Amino acid sequence: MQKTVYKNLKGLKGSVTIPSDKSISHRAVIFSSLAKGTSTIKNFSKGADPLSSLDVVKSLGVDAEFNDENTLIINSSGRLEKPDKILDCGNSGTTMRMMAGILAGQNFNSVLTGDASLSKRPMKRIIEPLSLMGANINSEEGHAPLEIEGSGLLGIDYTSKLASAQVKSCLLLAGLFADGLTRFEEPYLSRNHTEIMLKHMGADIEISGLKVSIKRSQLKPLKIDVCGDISSAAFFIAAALIVPKSDIILKNVGLNPTRTGIIDAVKLMGADIEVIDSYVHSGEIAGDIRVKYSKLKGCVIEKALIPRLIDELPVIAVIATQAEGETIVKNAEDLRNKESDRIKSIVCELSKVGADIKETPDGFKISGKTKLNGGTQVECYHDHRLAMSLYVAGLVCENPVSINGFEWADISFPEFERLFAQLTQN
Ligand code: S3P
Numbered sequence: 001m002q003k004t005v006y007k008n009l010k011g012l013k014g015s016v017t018i019p020s021d022k023s024i025s026h027r028a029v030i031f032s033s034l035a036k037g038t039s040t041i042k043n044f045s046k047g048a049d050p051l052s053s054l055d056v057v058k059s060l061g062v063d064a065e066f067n068d069e070n071t072l073i074i075n076s077s078g079r080l081e082k083p084d085k086i087l088d089c090g091n092s093g094t095t096m097r098m099m100a101g102i103l104a105g106q107n108f109n110s111v112l113t114g115d116a117s118l119s120k121r122p123m124k125r126i127i128e129p130l131s132l133m134g135a136n137i138n139s140e141e142g143h144a145p146l147e148i149e150g151s152g153l154l155g156i157d158y159t160s161k162l163a164s165a166q167v168k169s170c171l172l173l174a175g176l177f178a179d180g181l182t183r184f185e186e187p188y189l190s191r192n193h194t195e196i197m198l199k200h201m202g203a204d205i206e207i208s209g210l211k212v213s214i215k216r217s218q219l220k221p222l223k224i225d226v227c228g229d230i231s232s233a234a235f236f237i238a239a240a241l242i243v244p245k246s247d248i249i250l251k252n253v254g255l256n257p258t259r260t261g262i263i264d265a266v267k268l269m270g271a272d273i274e275v276i277d278s279y280v281h282s283g284e285i286a287g288d289i290r291v292k293y294s295k296l297k298g299c300v301i302e303k304a305l306i307p308r309l310i311d312e313l314p315v316i317a318v319i320a321t322q323a324e325g326e327t328i329v330k331n332a333e334d335l336r337n338k339e340s341d342r343i344k345s346i347v348c349e350l351s352k353v354g355a356d357i358k359e360t361p362d363g364f365k366i367s368g369k370t371k372l373n374g375g376t377q378v379e380c381y382h383d384h385r386l387a388m389s390l391y392v393a394g395l396v397c398e399n400p401v402s403i404n405g406f407e408w409a410d411i412s413f414p415e416f417e418r419l420f421a422q423l424t425q426n
Pocket of ligand 1: 022026164169191334
């Protein structure tokens with residue numbers, strides 16, 4: 001689907017409630033499938049990725065249906081059953097990496113597959129540590145499909161070079177089925193929804209700074225109301241910051257400190273953004289954010305900030321084109337392993353609309369403030385975050401921008417256009 005975006009002259013106004021967090025939704029449905037009894041998940045994400053996790057657990061014998069109030073009700077015996085088909089994770093790296101950890105420790109064999117993009121993404125990062133635990137996984141040179149031979153696992157002490165919540169979650173989930181203690185350490189803190197939810201569900205888990213350890217545990221059912229996704233809110237934050245006259249309120253946004261790097265980064269750039277209310281929501285912090293059009297300046301984004309805003313870097317690149325001076329993103333090489341090579345793809349597409357942006361091995365450099373010409377077609381590389389980032393860029397381009405493949409936005413944020421319209425109707 002091609003989507004044409006026009007320059008926005010009136011600004012974004014009003015308020016919207018941000019839809020469900022993708023990362024928390026994945027974990028809620030997957031962890032509930034391991035708990036004996038009935039779990040209830042309110043506000044489960046309607047993105048294609050969490051629906052892939054839902055499909056996979058159903059194929060493993062778990063009963064999961066939406067009730068009349070749109071709450072997902074999960075009934076599980078606490079044990080997964082051997083699937084009678086290949087498990088399709090679609091476009092979702094989170095589904096594949098978390099399920100691999102669980103399936104490695106079952107007493108049956110299974111196969112995880114995914115779409116063309118997921119089949120290109122690196123799986124050695126989980127295959128290697130799982131193999132050290134005793135797992136047997138065959139792959140196409142570190143890529144899906146993953147053929148997993150269920151076996152007995154033994155806990156390991158693992159220091160990861162990557163700050164990756166998917167790798168961390170995979171090992172912690174394997175640790176739930178392993179003998180002994182499984183310890184994981186990462187260089188910077190990645191999102192910690194897994195630790196919060198597993199603790200909440202009664203797992204024998206201990207967290208200490210960058211280290212986390214877990215022992216074999218039986219989980220208790222979950223009751224959760226999933227907060228909004230800050231990674232979705234990021235597109236509206238960006239649009240409000242760069243489109244003159246904007247002043248918006250985003251409601252029920254997840255504010256877990258391991259995810260709020262975007263707020264810290266735009267504050268460094270001089271943004272007028274504030275949390276106007278916050279509360280704890282099923283063990284996770286959430287709240288309302290007010291964002292106004294702002295005069296921005298460039299900044300450096302690196303080190304521990306990177307995992308706290310990893311998914312927001314494409315849209316931060318868009319913001320940086322409208323900031324005075326240079327913005328430098330460093331230590332973000334893992335962006336090349338996302339749904340697309342997000343360093344290459346954002347540099348290439350923003351250059352097409354007139355941005356002054358240069359690729360570096362581990363990030364990019366942007367000089368601003370640039371008047372973007374637009375008036376061209378851009379590609380989203382089957383990448384939902386590219387699609388929505390380019391939409392935001394289109395709002396400040398002098399001439400219309402046509403985005404090819406905009407339907408990929410549905411992977412995480414099918415409500416994007418409807419909510420955007422609410423903010424621009426006034
Ligand atoms: C996710 C973790 C991040 C992120 C992805 C979702 C998760 O990946 O990019 O969109 O839910 O755990 P990494 O942990 O591999 O960086």
